[in-house]
Amino acid sequence: MRTAATIILLLLLAFFVFLFAYLHMRQTERENRMLQLYMESMQSYYVSIQERIEAVRRYRHDLAKHIQTLELLLARHRESPNIQEYIEEIKEKYRAVQTRPYCENEIINAVCDLAARQCEEQEIPLSIQILDASYSRIKGADIAGLLHNLLENAIEASGKISDKAKRDVRLFMEEKDDHIFLEVSNQILPTNSPDFSTKKYPREEHGIGTKIIASLVAKYHGRQEYRTEKNCFAVRIWLFTPGRPEGETA
Numbered sequence: 001m002r003t004a005a006t007i008i009l010l011l012l013l014a015f016f017v018f019l020f021a022y023l024h025m026r027q028t029e030r031e032n033r034m035l036q037l038y039m040e041s042m043q044s045y046y047v048s049i050q051e052r053i054e055a056v057r058r059y060r061h062d063l064a065k066h067i068q069t070l071e072l073l074l075a076r077h078r079e080s081p082n083i084q085e086y087i088e089e090i091k092e093k094y095r096a097v098q099t100r101p102y103c104e105n106e107i108i109n110a111v112c113d114l115a116a117r118q119c120e121e122q123e124i125p126l127s128i129q130i131l132d133a134s135y136s137r138i139k140g141a142d143i144a145g146l147l148h149n150l151l152e153n154a155i156e157a158s159g160k161i162s163d164k165a166k167r168d169v170r171l172f173m174e175e176k177d178d179h180i181f182l183e184v185s186n187q188i189l190p191t192n193s194p195d196f197s198t199k200k201y202p203r204e205e206h207g208i209g210t211k212i213i214a215s216l217v218a219k220y221h222g223r224q225e226y227r228t229e230k231n232c233f234a235v236r237i238w239l240f241t242p243g244r245p246e247g248e249t250a
Contacts, residue, residue: 070090105135112147127171138180138241179239188233
């Protein structure tokens with residue numbers, strides 16, 4: 001009897017071990033599929049960022065030509081006040097496009113600009129302080145993916161606060177001799193713990209952005225820290241970039 005009971009227990013144990021391994025394998029497959037889809041979407045995001053930069057460049061170039069043409073017309077038809085008014089209007093739009101960028105890196109500027117627009121729509125104050133540098137020792141697609149995910153997480157968390165006066169998102173970034181440091185912080189609800197919970201669906205996407213951040217940090221042999229103080233959650237990241245040639249951003 002004891003031998004039979006032992007055999008049954010061993011069979012049950014083997015069954016549950018097999019079942020756990022099977023379920024774990026299926027979960028891993030789902031996560032890998034979602035990760036692959038997310039990486040593809042991030043590549044599309046990076047391409048859209050590049051397209052946006054090129055569009056802004058063309059706009060600036062064309063706008064400068066229009067201003068020159070209108071000024072020539074004004075020189076010939078000074079009696080028309082409408083032309084002067086139109087020129088001033090275009091110059092004002094041109095100055096808006098020429099607003100001082102956050103730093104030398106156009107990719108970073110584009111990502112931050114999109115985040116700023118998102119914050120404006122959700123009435124979330126956004127503070128961006130990027131010490132001026134090229135940030136060219138990290139690939140453009142990588143810095144775009146990292147900043148996008150960090151800012152998206154912060155904006156989503158801050159947007160959960162019903163009192164709009166208490167919403168806040170901040171980004172600080174600087175480049176040193178051998179590393180890039182950045183910190184993204186946001187206000188959270190007093191009852192919230194920074195568990196990276198999200199309202200995004202499907203459920204398999206849960207935490208994918210956080211995994212992307214971790215993989216990018218690991219790629220540059222970096223480290224990340226989390227801290228919570230007085231309802232403020234912050235992510236600090238160091239990316240070590242020794243030896244990467246200047247200007248290599250692709």
